[in-house]
Amino acid sequence: METSEPGKNEKAFKSFGKKVDDFLLELNEAGERLQKEFEGKYEELKETAERLKREAESKERWKEVESSLKKAGDELAAAFKAAFKKK
Numbered sequence: 001m002e003t004s005e006p007g008k009n010e011k012a013f014k015s016f017g018k019k020v021d022d023f024l025l026e027l028n029e030a031g032e033r034l035q036k037e038f039e040g041k042y043e044e045l046k047e048t049a050e051r052l053k054r055e056a057e058s059k060e061r062w063k064e065v066e067s068s069l070k071k072a073g074d075e076l077a078a079a080f081k082a083a084f085k086k087k
Helices: 006-083
Strands: none
Touching: none
């Protein structure tokens, strides 16, 4: 029967356990970094969505103003035609 050096397996398992602990620590740190990055990107997307929403509302408002100005211009033109119409 073969005899092994006392504690050899114990040292191997301790080394393996240390490597697993280090790996889990790195994995947790990477997860935290990814979560922070995700939260940052999410906030950027929310801000962009709000900006686009405001711009779209502004464009809609401008369309209303433009339409009102066109209507006022048409009425003014009709008033001038009526005022200066030759009899």
